[in-house]
Amino acid sequence: MIKAIIYSSSTGFTEKYANLIGDELNIPCYNIKQKNEIKKELKMNDNIIYLGWICAGKIIRLGKIRKKYNIVCCGAVGAYPENEKYIEELKKANNIYKFPLFYLRGGIDLNKLGFWKKKILKMVADGLENENKAENLELINALKNGGSFVKKENIENLLNYLKNIT
Ligand SMILES: Cc1cc2nc3c(=O)[nH]c(=O)nc-3n(C[C@H](O)[C@H](O)[C@H](O)COP(=O)(O)O)c2cc1C
Structure with missing residues (x-):
C-alpha cells in the first residue's frame, strides 16, 4: 500500500x-x-x-x-x-x-525565480537559440517568457x- x-x-x-x-x-x-x-x-x-x-x-x-x-x-x-x-x-x-x-x-515561472536561476535559464535559452532548431522554439519561449x-x-x-x- x-x-x-x-x-x-x-x-x-x-x-x-x-x-x-x-x-x-x-x-x-x-x-x-x-x-x-x-x-x-x-x-x-x-x-x-x-x-x-x-x-x-x-x-x-x-x-x-x-x-x-x-x-x-x-x-x-x-x-x-x-x-x-x-x-x-x-x-x-x-x-x-x-x-x-x-x-x-x-514549466517555468520567472516570477518565482531568483536572479541567478533566471540568469542560468537565459543562458540556456541563448545557447538553444544559437543551435537554430525549430523543435527548440517552444522551450526557448518558455525559458524566456515563462509558461506551463x-x-x-x-x-x-x-x-x-x-x-x-x-
Ligand atoms: C537552475 C535551473 C536548472 C534547471 N535544470 C533543468 C534540467 O536540467 N532539466 C529540465 O528538464 N528542467 C530544468 N529546469 C526547469 C525546472 O525543472 C522546471 O522549471 C520545473 O517545472 C520546476 O518545478 P517546480 O515548479 O516544482 O520547482 C531547471 C530550472 C532551473 C531554475
Whole structure:
C-alpha cells in the first residue's frame, strides 16, 4: 500500500502534479519541507511516491528520500520536452535502477525565480537559440517568457503503472 506522496517543488509545478496524483489515488501529499508531518505520518521504509523537480539533470532531494523510504515510483518534473533518450539520461544521472521513473513536464515561472536561476535559464535559452532548431522554439519561449506544460494527461502513465502493480 502506498502511504503518501512526498515532493520537492521550487516554483509550484511539481506541487501541482503531486496534488493531481494525490487526488486520483486518495493519498496525502507532503512537501519535503513538512518535516514534522512526514515524521509523524510515515515510518522508515514505508511505500511512497516521490516527485522532484529537475535542476541541471538532478532530481532534487531524491538521494535523501530514497535512504528513508521505499520509493514505488518517481516522477521527475522538468521543463524540457519529454523523450525516451532524456528519460534514460535522467535515470543514469540519478542512479535510478530499482523503481520506474516517469517524466512529468512542468514549466517555468520567472516570477518565482531568483536572479541567478533566471540568469542560468537565459543562458540556456541563448545557447538553444544559437543551435537554430525549430523543435527548440517552444522551450526557448518558455525559458524566456515563462509558461506551463502541466496537463492531467501527463500523469496517466504513472497512474497506469500503479494500477497494474496493485
Ligand atoms: C537552475 C535551473 C536548472 C534547471 N535544470 C533543468 C534540467 O536540467 N532539466 C529540465 O528538464 N528542467 C530544468 N529546469 C526547469 C525546472 O525543472 C522546471 O522549471 C520545473 O517545472 C520546476 O518545478 P517546480 O515548479 O516544482 O520547482 C531547471 C530550472 C532551473 C531554475
